[in-house]
Amino acid sequence: MATTQITPVPADSLESRRYNRNKRWLGFADAVIGFVLLAVLLATGWTGWLRDLAERGAWQNYSFAVFLYVLILMLISKAIGAPLEYYGFRLEHRYNLSNQKFRSWLWDECKSFLIGLAMAGIVVELLYMLMRETPQHWWLIAWAVFLGFAVLLAQLAPVVLFPMFYKFEPLENEELKRRLIVLSERAGTRVRGVYKWHLSEKSKKANAALTGLGATRRIILADTLLDNYSDDEIEAVLAHELGHHVHRHILKSIFVQAAITLFGFWLANEVLRYAVETRHMFAGMYDFADLPLLILVSTVLSFLLMPALNAYSRFNERQADRYCFESVGSVEPFISSMNKLAEQNLAEKTPARWVEWLLHSHPAITRRVAAAEAWAKSH
Numbered sequence: 001m002a003t004t005q006i007t008p009v010p011a012d013s014l015e016s017r018r019y020n021r022n023k024r025w026l027g028f029a030d031a032v033i034g035f036v037l038l039a040v041l042l043a044t045g046w047t048g049w050l051r052d053l054a055e056r057g058a059w060q061n062y063s064f065a066v067f068l069y070v071l072i073l074m075l076i077s078k079a080i081g082a083p084l085e086y087y088g089f090r091l092e093h094r095y096n097l098s099n100q101k102f103r104s105w106l107w108d109e110c111k112s113f114l115i116g117l118a119m120a121g122i123v124v125e126l127l128y129m130l131m132r133e134t135p136q137h138w139w140l141i142a143w144a145v146f147l148g149f150a151v152l153l154a155q156l157a158p159v160v161l162f163p164m165f166y167k168f169e170p171l172e173n174e175e176l177k178r179r180l181i182v183l184s185e186r187a188g189t190r191v192r193g194v195y196k197w198h199l200s201e202k203s204k205k206a207n208a209a210l211t212g213l214g215a216t217r218r219i220i221l222a223d224t225l226l227d228n229y230s231d232d233e234i235e236a237v238l239a240h241e242l243g244h245h246v247h248r249h250i251l252k253s254i255f256v257q258a259a260i261t262l263f264g265f266w267l268a269n270e271v272l273r274y275a276v277e278t279r280h281m282f283a284g285m286y287d288f289a290d291l292p293l294l295i296l297v298s299t300v301l302s303f304l305l306m307p308a309l310n311a312y313s314r315f316n317e318r319q320a321d322r323y324c325f326e327s328v329g330s331v332e333p334f335i336s337s338m339n340k341l342a343e344q345n346l347a348e349k350t351p352a353r354w355v356e357w358l359l360h361s362h363p364a365i366t367r368r369v370a371a372a373e374a375w376a377k378s379h
């Protein structure tokens with residue numbers, strides 16, 4: 001008998017398969033509805049009718065009309081997407097993954113709508129102001145502004161945005177703090193803080209992340225993780241997050257985003273120019289009835305780039321995993337935390353190859369565990 005130890009691949013439960021399949025259908029339906037809505041608005045010319053409505057409502061004030069148009073568009077898409085979002089809320093409950101009451105969910109929906117409206121409002125106003133003032137170079141200036149906006153958002157997210165939905169507090173656990181300091185010193189770096197993320201008010205799932213930029217950079221650990229995992233397991237999770245920091249993954253992702261959005265804005269300019277000059281669909285680029293076309297370009301581009309961006313993210317995750325093995329020096333806590341996470345979050349440990357390739361930002365749990373075992377064998 002061969003004595004080579006092969007860890008058996010745990011089969012995913014029927015429950016986990018069903019849950020993840022439902023979630024994929026949900027995401028797919030959501031994308032299709034968004035796409036169809038934009039296409040219909042453009043093909044039927046209803047977008048022009050909505051623009052006229054916004055202009056009348058704004059007493060011909062251009063900036064206010066742009067805002068009204070954004071508001072109408074967001075209300076329509078919210079109304080059409082609401083049943084799916086409610087289904088998503090029910091789905092988490094059906095699989096016993098959520099603690100959130102309906103009222104709290106509804107309140108979160110309202111908040112995200114208002115935040116989305118404020119952000120979209122600012123961005124769209126700026127875009128159309130640039131199109132009016134500098135029709136030749138609007139896309140280049142827009143890109144530079146967008147970049148500044150992305151950096152600002154990354155910085156503000158953990159201190160302004162996340163606290164609107166969850167409570168955070170500095171981690172009190174002295175033993176974990178001590179371990180983190182040792183890990184940080186080994187990395188020759190400093191993390192500005194570790195925060196307990198009160199996720200259990202809304203979810204039974206566990207999670208952890210590195211967030212922020214510069215002074216707001218911090219590791220957040222869900223209470224659902226802190227309460228149920230051993231110190232060794234939490235240390236492995238911390239080391240993984242520290243790996244993201246050491247490899248500067250947030251900054252690198254911003255650079256990648258910058259390159260993509262530069263191309264995206266250039267493409268949007270070309271498409272809009274074609275629609276205006278060749279197809280005479282709009283009076284000019286500044287005609288905000290062309291907004292659905294602008295969104296359509298960015299939606300299609302993000303969809304096409306999804307496999308590449310997910311592959312890049314999985315590469316980063318593998319790097320952070322390796323960092324974790326090296327700094328902790330043993331892989332057992334990592335492996336047990338991975339298995340626990342999969343169990344708790346009802347994640348598929350072995351998703352279909354195409355699912356992982358197309359949709360997953362993290363490598364499959366079985367692959368991460370296999371990498372850990374391979375690392376242990378070679379060290």
Ligand SMILES: [Zn+2]
Nearest residue numbers: 240244317320
């Ligand atoms: Zn990670």
